Every structure is written in C-alpha cells, then in structure tokens.
Amino acid sequence: MNDTLEGKVVLVTGASSGIGQATALALSKAGARVTVGARRTDRLESLAQEAPGEILVLKLDVTDRQSVEDAVAATVERFGTLDALVNNAGVMLSGAILNADTTEWTRMVDTNLLGSMYMVHAALPHLLRSRGAVVQISSTSGRTASAASGVYAATKFGITAFSEALRQEVTAQGVRVIVIEPGFVSTELAGHITDPTIRAMARDMAESMRTLQPEDVAGAVAYALTQPEHVAVNEILIRPTDQAR
Ligand code: NDP
Secondary structure (H helix, E strand, C coil): CCCCCCCCEEEEECCCCHHHHHHHHHHHHCCCEEEEEECCHHHHHHHHHHCCCCEEEEECCCCCHHHHHHHHHHHHHHHCCCCEEEECCCCCCCCCCCCCCHHHHHHHHHHHHHHHHHHHHHHHHHHHHHCCEEEEECCHHHCCCCCCCHHHHHHHHHHHHHHHHHHHHHHHHCCEEEEEEECCECCCHHHHCCCHHHHHHHHHHHHCCCCECHHHHHHHHHHHHCCCCCCCCCEEEECCCCCCC
8 A cells, every 4th residue: 555545445344334334434535446345235235325436336244264264365356356345244232241231342343253254254354465555444443442431442442452463464565554533433233232221321420522524434434445555544533522531
C-alpha cells in the first residue's frame, strides 16, 4: 500500500452494516476496488449499488474456514491481487459471567477472534506479495475490560496479542498491521445483546452522549491505509469526546 487507494484491492468483512459498510463505501469513494463480505448479501447488494467503484459482493461467514478461504480466493481471482484486509466482522453479546449462556461465548470467540485469525491466515500470502496491510477492528474493550464485557473484551484483547505477533512477523516484508480501537459507535452491534438489562444499559449509554458514527471509524481506516510506505500507523484509539470511560 502507498499513499493513494486508487485501484487498490481491499476486502472488508462484516460490510453489511455499521463500521464495515461505512468503511467499504469510504474506500470505494477513495478509488479502491472493494470486496464486501457478510452473511446478509441483500445488504451488500444495496451497498454495491451505492458505491461509486468496482465492488465484489460475497456471502461470507468468518466462522467457516472454507467460506473465508473462498472469499480471499474469489477476490484475487476477480481483481488479481489483494492489498488490504479490513477485519471488521464481529458480535458483542454482553452479559455477566455468572449463569451466562456459553453458546454466546462460543459465538463471540468464533467470530471476533478465530474468524479474524482465519481471515489473516487466508489473506497473508497475498498481502506479502502486495506488501499490503491488515486493519484489525478491535475496541476500547481490547484495552480495558469491564463488568458484563468479559468475553467480548477477551476476544478484543486476543486480537491485540495476535496483531502484535503478526506485526513482528511481517513488518520487515513491508506488510503493515493496524489495530483500530473505537469507543461507542452508533451501529446495530448492541441490538444483538440478549440480556434485556444490559441491552437497555447500552441504549442509555448511547443516548447519554454524542456517539461516534460509523463514518468516523471509516475515516480512521482510510487515514491509516493512505500513509506513505515507510509509515506504519499501528494503533488508533478513537472515542466519542463525551465518553469518559
Ligand atoms: P454491526 O452489528 O453493525 O456490524 C457487524 C458486522 O459483522 C455485520 O456486517 C455482520 O454481518 C458481520 N458479521 C457478524 N457475524 C459474522 C460472521 N459470522 N461472518 C461474517 N460477518 C459477520 O456492528 P459494528 O459495525 O459496530 O461492528 C463492527 C466491528 O466493530 C465489530 O468487530 C465490533 O466489535 C467493532 N466495534 C464496534 C463498536 C461499537 O460501538 N459499535 C466499538 C468498538 C468496536 P452479517 O450479520 O450480515 O453477517
């Protein structure tokens, strides 16, 4: 990657809503050719109509290794290369540890942590050839855990650990690894929380502040991806001004 996105090929996971959707659109507007992956392909088709540039719509489930490998292969087949992976797909099923429904833990680990690792595994050979970049959408929960976010935070702490190891392994070959840690962003994310009390807390928190918008995070991704080749922006922490903790 260098300081322009013109013609660059970027694969964005979880592009059917929120941060992924806004990022795919921003990168397309900046001239990138973008593969958009998620399970809700109807949303992706609408995004493709709106985006100004070339878009490849793919049904992608990051918890399914074959689906991940197929998505990377289809991108390279269509565009000839892969310059950046935006590892964004995620779920946040917040709740207390006591009496938790552990199937929700499995979903979070499978999606946020293993899913993003599978994506890196599949994309890395191509990124090494293109001297590309990996953007990991982590969270402020990847820096500070809090009550009712134990497993979600564990997945995001895990992403940080994996990303630092990855950075050390590939930086000498010109691949840049960028971890983005947003605070509260207005998206569908908290709507999937099954515990009504925690879901209401998240809604109250959103209403108590001027939250970030998905486009704010998309701007951070675009910033990191358009630095000159010798500049590696490894970490961006971006919170709403109104968010104290
Ligand atoms: P959304 O719920 O709007 O978006 C989540 C995206 O992930 C959707 O496009 C969804 O697509 C996709 N997704 C979920 N599971 C899978 C799967 N198994 N395979 C492929 N795609 C999947 O939330 P956000 O935009 O907020 O979340 C995006 C990322 O940002 C997440 O990693 C989240 O942890 C992180 N984040 C969000 C913050 C916030 O406050 N909103 C703060 C910090 C980080 P589909 O269901 O169609 O498959």
